Amino acid sequence: MPRWIYTAIILVNLVMIIPPVLIYKARSTKSRQPRIHLFPDMDNQKRFKEQQANPLFADGRAMRLPAAGTVARGELFSDDHYYRGRTSDAWATAFPQQVTVNADLVDRGRDRYGIFCTPCHGISGHGDGMIKLRSESLEQTWEILDLNTQKARDYPVGHIFNIMTNGINTMPPYRSQIPVEDRWAIVAWVRALQYSQAVEVSQLPPDVQGALRARKPRDENPKDVMPTDVKPIDQQPKGTKPGGK
Amino acid sequence: MTDEPKLESDAGNSEGIGVREPIFPPWTDHLVKLLGLGGAFSGAYVAILAIFGLSPYMIAIGYMPKQVVSYDHSLHAGELGIDCRYCHTTVEYAAFAAIPPTQTCMNCHDKIFKTSPKLAPVRESYASGEAVEWTKVHDLPGYVYFNHSAHVTRGVSCVSCHGRVDRMEEVFQQEPLSMGWCLDCHRAPAKNLRPVRISEVDALVAQGLLEAPPPSKSGIPANRRLLDDARVTNLGWGQDLSKSDREKIGQVLLAERGLVDGGGNPTVRFDTLTSCSTCHR
Numbered sequence: 001m002p003r004w005i006y007t008a009i010i011l012v013n014l015v016m017i018i019p020p021v022l023i024y025k026a027r028s029t030k031s032r033q034p035r036i037h038l039f040p041d042m043d044n045q046k047r048f049k050e051q052q053a054n055p056l057f058a059d060g061r062a063m064r065l066p067a068a069g070t071v072a073r074g075e076l077f078s079d080d081h082y083y084r085g086r087t088s089d090a091w092a093t094a095f096p097q098q099v100t101v102n103a104d105l106v107d108r109g110r111d112r113y114g115i116f117c118t119p120c121h122g123i124s125g126h127g128d129g130m131i132k133l134r135s136e137s138l139e140q141t142w143e144i145l146d147l148n149t150q151k152a153r154d155y156p157v158g159h160i161f162n163i164m165t166n167g168i169n170t171m172p173p174y175r176s177q178i179p180v181e182d183r184w185a186i187v188a189w190v191r192a193l194q195y196s197q198a199v200e201v202s203q204l205p206p207d208v209q210g211a212l213r214a215r216k217p218r219d220e221n222p223k224d225v226m227p228t229d230v231k232p233i234d235q236q237p238k239g240t241k242p243g244g245k
Numbered sequence: 246m247t248d249e250p251k252l253e254s255d256a257g258n259s260e261g262i263g264v265r266e267p268i269f270p271p272w273t274d275h276l277v278k279l280l281g282l283g284g285a286f287s288g289a290y291v292a293i294l295a296i297f298g299l300s301p302y303m304i305a306i307g308y309m310p311k312q313v314v315s316y317d318h319s320l321h322a323g324e325l326g327i328d329c330r331y332c333h334t335t336v337e338y339a340a341f342a343a344i345p346p347t348q349t350c351m352n353c354h355d356k357i358f359k360t361s362p363k364l365a366p367v368r369e370s371y372a373s374g375e376a377v378e379w380t381k382v383h384d385l386p387g388y389v390y391f392n393h394s395a396h397v398t399r400g401v402s403c404v405s406c407h408g409r410v411d412r413m414e415e416v417f418q419q420e421p422l423s424m425g426w427c428l429d430c431h432r433a434p435a436k437n438l439r440p441v442r443i444s445e446v447d448a449l450v451a452q453g454l455l456e457a458p459p460p461s462k463s464g465i466p467a468n469r470r471l472l473d474d475a476r477v478t479n480l481g482w483g484q485d486l487s488k489s490d491r492e493k494i495g496q497v498l499l500a501e502r503g504l505v506d507g508g509g510n511p512t513v514r515f516d517t518l519t520s521c522s523t524c525h526r
Contacts, residue, residue, distance in 0.1 A: 001272040005276065007277070009283075019298070020293075023303060026303060026307075027302065027303045027307070029307060030307040030309040030311065033308070033310055034308060034384075035304055035418070036305075042388050043386040043387060044386075044488040045387035045388070046388060047387065051343065056392075059374075059376075060375070060376065061376060067453060089517075110472070111472075111476075113257065114328065115330045115331055116331060119326075119327050119353075130326050130327075131325060131357075134325060134357075135356070138355065140358070140359075142356050166293040172348070172352040172355075176348065178348065197326065202485045208279075225494070
């Protein structure tokens with residue numbers, strides 16, 4: 001066979017390697033281009049999905065707010081105690097009748113507290129959450145109330161509910177993020193936290209009391225001492241993310 | 246072809262040999278075989294290219310649009326450990342997992358990085374009331390009904406469809422979100438199920454499928470580990486478990502929820518999970 005045929009066969013085979021390589025590259029890299037629609041029919045329909053933009057309205061949003069001055073059925077929120085934490089002209093000192101305080105409510109509160117409150121207030125409420133620590137390391141910090149201080153303990157439940165609803169000082173309002181019933185559940189958990197952090201040892205179950213009494217004071221227990229080779233975040237070399245990968 | 250008879254018309258050619266050059270030289274015999282081989286191979290080649298090149302794993306995965314604000318999930322959800330639901334608040338109640346309003350950003354960023362240029366679009370949005378125009382990454386076709394709350398509250402974690410968002414600096418599509426991929430789980434959901442209640446974690450610990458939390462130094466029972474095991478937004482959960490263990494855990498959870506009886510027989514109609522009208526309604 002003439003030489004050019006061999007050359008052609010080799011060339012064709014070399015060229016045939018290119019498409020699989022391109023496919024592999026596209027499969028293993030990220031793209032700014034949206035997905036390819038092989039059969040585009042009905043994939044994008046002429047309707048609006050949640051939170052899409054709609055040029056028809058002045059604010060550009062497809063989702064609409066209720067018309068001004070209207071109240072939806074069941075959304076009058078006239079119950080001051082349940083929706084605002086107030087009885088006559090003072091903060092409510094008891095939970096409203098719609099809320100049954102039981103273990104389920106406290107568990108729900110612990111769960112919701114974990115989502116919405118721990119970033120600043122910390123797991124046990126001492127105001128040492130990750131956002132607080134981060135803001136300190138950035139030197140852009142602000143005061144976060146320790147929920148276990150006497151001041152916070154003295155707040156009536158209605159006041160705690162109102163703080164969550166409307167915010168206070170530097171704390172933003174959470175009414176759009178936490179539904180009313182969950183705000184009351186968090187109030188219950190905050191009360192449980194406050195109780196747990198100030199409880200008398202004599203009130204604990206006997207086995208826990210025993211374990212506590214058998215324990216050495218903090219500075220005598222070597223396991224409790226922070227390892228000395230761990231540096232605070234702001235002293236670590238730049239560019240490293242603690243715990244990150 | 247070599248012993249072709251001499252033809253009249255060839256008699257007077259210039260070299261006077263009188264033998265006509267064959268139209269198809271002998272090597273064309275081999276070429277025909279080669280072409281046949283190549284033809285057969287190219288069929289398989291094109292088929293393989295089409296299967297791999299047009300698969301949803303190829304055309305859908307890896308979409309990472311440029312967002313107007315370079316929000317870093319690996320910092321906020323990963324390093325700082327903010328729960329997914331702090332921002333995506335509707336995920337347990339509604340079909341869609343809401344992109345948070347600008348107010349949620351400003352909960353912290355009216356205090357932290359108040360002047361950062363990266364956050365300028367957020368501040369402008371906060372001042373004007375105009376929405377920040379985020380680009381949707383995981384967009385299903387218009388004829389698919391997907392309900393976030395139905396999945397999340399039953400222990401199908403965010404990570405099953407969205408991947409380790411807590412490690413993504415920019416969010417990209419990690420899974421194909423194709424019909425075959427959805428059905429893979431809808432036909433056998435156990436492998437993607439996770440505990441969502443402390444009681445379910447307790448049941449798994451009792452069966453030896455999850456490790457019991459280590460005793461705390463003070464001797465007071467530690468339940469933080471149990472809480473984290475029951476948190477559906479804990480994206481790293483189960484990374485250390487084998488596939489067969491995940492399957493067993495899923496089966497225990499199905500039994501705990503009364504969806505299968507003691508013998509592993511369904512007590513509800515699982516075929517509704519694969520019925521057309523479940524997702525195309």
